[in-house]
Amino acid sequence: MKKQAVIMGMPSVINVVDVGVTEEDINEVFSYFHYIDKKFSTYKKDSEVSRINRGELKEWDYSLEMIKILKLSEETKKETNGYFDINFNGILDPSGLVKGYAVFQGAEILRKKGFLNYFVEIAGDIQIQGKNEKRESWKVGIQNPFNVDEIIKIVKLSNKGIATSGNYLRGTHIYNPKSGKFAEDVAGITVIGKNVYEADRFATAAFAMGEEGIKFIENLKGFEGYMIKKDKKAILTSGFEEYLN
């Protein structure tokens, strides 16, 4: 059963191919996503994050989920040599981590219900379990950042997470005033890891590193990456091709 929804203004797809799956099972995951959005959205005024940023909540008032996200962010900051940091000019913004976390936890809901073959996706961040309806590994396309209707690579995944972090291009006149420190040459990076939470946080950090990002992924045990540069060339980590066949 495949269902779609709009979560946090983004498309979300859940596809469970096991027999016995009901609409309620899938809706439970979507409800969880809405709950996370309400808590962690930086531009919803009543979210916990916004309340913290306005100084309305002190550390002892934080919810358990908030404490968990803060711990994970701290951990990620260390693992990315300080490159990933949710403290930005004194403002807390855990968005770079929350999407992958939400997709992973959403997939956990299905796993705990006993499902084995499914994927859960929000806007290109995907947790993939088991096999598709043809009893084969799931086929995941990597989107062309220069033409979103096109796929430029197909990877075959099972029990993995995949996430893409990127910029987009519409011709050479477009520029990003905040990109002063970005490597201008990178259009996007796709990362495959043991789960989508891991893939997402390292894709976010690697993208911010510019061309160095693919080396960061190469040196990260258990992760593979595909970096697309603005000259339309891609750089692959050494183990990436294992996912192609």
Added chain:
Amino acid sequence: MKKYLQITIVLGIFAILIFFRQVKGNNKPVVVGSQNNNPASSQPNSNPLKSSGSQNTPTQTLQGAYKDGSYLGSVQDAFYGNIQVQAVIKGGKITDVIFLQYPNDNRTSQYVNSQADPMLKQEAIQAQSAQVDIVSGASASSQAFQASLADALSQAK
């Protein structure tokens, strides 16, 4: 006696933990790295130079094309942050799209790559068959981008 010793040790550990927690808490505003960020990046950059220049160019408006000027798009939610663009039209054509708001992935500039420099394979990207179960891409932001741009262009008609 042994019991008292245990209690003292436990209390001691607590005291140390509280001490470190406070030290850590006090340091929070001075997060190394985040200070290196361009403070301007927390505010929308409207780049007035670029948009005002468009008004002085001689125009040659084609049929069905846009009117010259600068048009502000709506703010679109891209989860990682908001996206808002400004479209600049010259001679009836889009000559520039300026990002006024953009979700910033680049939190710090602290990255130091001390690790080995691996030689990695490079290839030209190539369109593949679209026979896939699902697609991974950064389309969340591109959809927000398209929505903001469409809004800007609707005003230019």
